[in-house]
Every structure is written in C-alpha cells, then in structure tokens.
Amino acid sequence: MENFNQLVAIRRQKLQKIKNLGINPYPNRVKRTHTIGNLIEHKDKYLKNQKKVTVNGRLNAMRRQGKIGFANITDETGRIQLYVRQDEVGNENYEVFKLLDLGDFVQVEGECFLTQRGEYSVKATNVLILCKNLRPIPTVKEKEVDGEKKRYDEFSDIELRYRKRYLDLLLNPGNKRNFELRARVITAIRSFLDNRGFLEVETPILQSLYGGANARPFMTHHNTLDIDLYLRISIELYLKRLIVGGFERVYELGKTFRNEGMDRNHNPEFTLLELYQAYADYYDIMDLTEDMIIHVVKEVFNSDKIVFQEKEISLKKPWKRVSIFELIKEETGFDASGLNFERIKAFCEEKDIEIEPTAGPGKLIEEIFKTFVESKLIQPTFVTDFPKEISPLAKSKPGNSELAERFELFINGDEYANAFTELNDPIDQRERLETQSRLRELGDVEANVVDEDFLEALEYGMPPTGGLGVGIDRLIMLITENTSIKEVILFPQMKPE
C-alpha cells in the first residue's frame, strides 16, 4: 500500500504543478468536433482536407522521446494516436503534456496525418487537460499480431473485475459487449410486447405481504408507518390485480429479490419479466414465449439459432412440448404418472434423492426431474403437466385434477420460463394458499403466505388468464454465452471487503 500511496502522491504533485501553471485540471467546458470513431471512419477525407479537428478521450498509452511524444487516446467510439511536438504546440503547452499521466482525460486540437510508419494520427497543435487522474490504472498493453490482438497483463482477477466493474469495463472493453447485448435484449422484449398490445406497468417492490413464488424474502422497515415490509419475490399477484381491474395485457420488467443462496445462476436481486394476458391459456403463452425469444434473437443477432459453447440450439418452431412424466420415463424408465406417493418415495430412496419431511409426491417428481432430466434438455423444450401440489397459483388440468396447466421452458439444461393458465377460482385459490400456509407451519420456509387482499381481488372476478415469468439475467447469459450470472449483472452482490 505504501507503494501505491507513493504513486498517488506523485500524481497529486503533478496536479499541483498543473494548477501552478494557472491551468484548471478539471475544466467545466469541453470542445469536441469529432468522435474518434468518426475520424477513423472518414480517414481518407480527413487526411485529404487537413481540417483542424478537436477530439476528447482518455490517455491509455504514452511514448515520449525528448521533444516529441506519442500517445493513444480512447473514447467510446475508438482509439487514435496523438503526435505531439514541442515546436508544434509551443514550450508552455509541451510542459503540460509532460505532466500528463495514463488515465488522464484530454482534449486535443490538430489535424489528421500519417506518420512515417503509416499510423493514422492527430498532429496536435494544442493539448488541454480535461480531468487529472489520481490513481494509476492497471496497465494493459496490446500488440497486433497477424491482425489478432494479443494482450499483456490483462486485468483478469475475477474478484477485482466484479468489485471494480468500472476498471473491468475500462481495461477489458470487450466485456462491455455483454451489457450492450443485455440492453438490446431488453429493448427487443419491450418492442415485441408493446407491438402485441401489452401495457408496461410498475407495481410495488415494497410489499407488506410477499407472494407469487416459493422463496424467502428480504425484510425492511417503514419508519413512518412503523411496519415491516418485504422486498418482492415475484410480481405475479399485483399484475393479476390489474387483470381484475380490466387491463387485458400487462407486463413488468423489474428487479425481484430472493434471500437465498448465491451461485453462478443466482444473484439475490435479479431481473424478472412477468406478463399476463386475459382470455388466454398456457398454450397461448407457449406460442407467445416461442415468438418472443425468436424475435429477441432475430433482433440481436439476426439469427434463428443460438450457439452456446459449441452447442447449437435451434429456435425453429415448433418447440418440443412434452409432459414431465414422459421425460422422467424416458430417462429413468420409471412411470410416476399415477402420483402414487409410496411408489415415488420408494424410487427416490432407491436413487438416493433426499426427501424433505413436508414433501408430497409432486415435490418428489420435481426432484426426480431435476436429477435425471433437466440437464438433458438442450433444445428448447416446454415441459408440461407439473403436479398441482407444487403449482399453487395454476389452474388444474381438465381430466386430471392433480395436474396443473403449467409449463416450464428449458434450454441448454436450464430453466428460462415458468407459466400457467392462471387459477381464477377464488375458492380453489384460497384452499391452495391455505395448504401452503400449513406447509409453512410444518417448516417449509418457502411456502406461500395467504394474501387476503389478493384473494379478495379474485373474488371480484379475474377473467381466464395466461401468465408467464422469464428470468432475464439467465436469458442474457444464454445469449451472451456466459456461465456466470455475475458476468451479465453490472454490479453483482459481493461480500463487503
């Protein structure tokens, strides 16, 4: 640290020297006639017309040789070399140039030309400091070998990259791509839904009761009302209230919070898309989900497939639709469709699947599915016929009241969406939530709570409705070929240092 402090102290001294020259190292106003990208794009024009240009950027390389110096500056659009001569900028300005450090922001006026080595550069007539950097930025150097960029001393410590994301973005500009793609995915989702007549809404994140998923919440406290509040674990119950209120197509894209374990698929706050469509069922939602993801990938990559670590995933319709029981049977030979608790339990014991005391047959079926089937589902697959027991907000299936009209979408072995034909029978819904409540009393900390206000809304009548939830971070991981959620969240949760 001592050394680091010395490096900082040297920069502070330079800052003082700049001030002593009567120069403001943090000026308010900036002149910029061209972006660097523009200079590069119209290279021939600027070489020919020898017009004066003014560019801004951050210094990220410096090669001084006595009375001349070369530097590279970068703005968001590109990088260009500066050529600074003492006899061109004058002695005073050259003194300022000598006080610059890597990481400083500068404004440079000059004209474009080619150096003897053929490098397109700006020959400076004036160099102005826009912001003095006080902390040395880790050095990353690049060399082009056969058109390929070779990097030296890359800023690659994963922990540092997440904790100091600004340095990661600065030093590994390639990592900006994940976040640019993220923005484009979200834009594409919005335009898709907007075009289909969905209304984007915002519902409370602070809730006095949480629900819509099985998860443990974060708690907080409101001082004026002197009540505990929860951060939402899903958006479901409020969007359904809006369907009761007469909106027929609504969606919300927003942060949701679950107080659970963290790993490469889980961050405590994550982005969820939920949508509800009146007069639709889960078959309609399957169609919609297919169309939406196809639209997104088409918008972002102009492609109808995704390549994830050499696995090619085709998005061509129709996607496979298959019952969870069929998949289990295919993988294990075990037929669980009778929902016979004793038989299923025996199978789980045989396969060493842990059985929680509150688990019923449905829960065990889900466990069997996760253990034997999930990772095999590479191509997009709608898994249907989830047991009603583990689907307390979904309508049951005509002809088999123990199953729910619910699907989960699996791609590349991970779950991307969860959807139901929504339960709109208020009496049935009350019974389901009360069952959940009993499970909670038996020790299932993630069981749903009874939300009287939601039940009351249902009693006023919710039309038949199809609903969908999509984990957006995971969708972006899939599209950007990342295996850690931390790579697609700008500031992932970390333990305090």
Add this chain to the structure above:
RNA sequence: GGUCCAGUAACUCAGAGGUAGAGUAUCUGCCUUUUAAGCAGAGAGUCGAUGGUUCGAUCCCAUCCUGGAUCACCA
C-alpha cells in the same frame, strides 16, 4: 453448508524452511516519427489474517477472511 483450488509490488506472474524476484506501471537521465518504443539508473512488498511447529516461517500445520470451481439447497 460440504469438498477442491487460489490469494506474493499498482497490474500479470515466478519463487523457495535461511528473511523476496521478473515484466509492465512509477521516478531520474538521454532521445524530434514511436507504437508491448529504446537505452541507463532508481524507488516500491506486514508474501490475505491470526495462532502453532521450528534456532529461524512468506513456504509446513491449524483456524479464519476473500474469491473461484463443484456438490447440496433453492424459485
């Protein structure tokens, strides 16, 4: 939470039971077409933390901290 791996200079890394090294960055000097500029010199580290073993620990052992991988748990 279990298991495994990692933590050494600002960055990327080497090292070894005897008190710490390289490249880059930084500083000084030389240098008016360089581009991982060059040449010469210099400074810079509580070797993640705390205990233990030892004449001596950064190295061996234990515990802890942080991160990663994986398993478990989890919508």
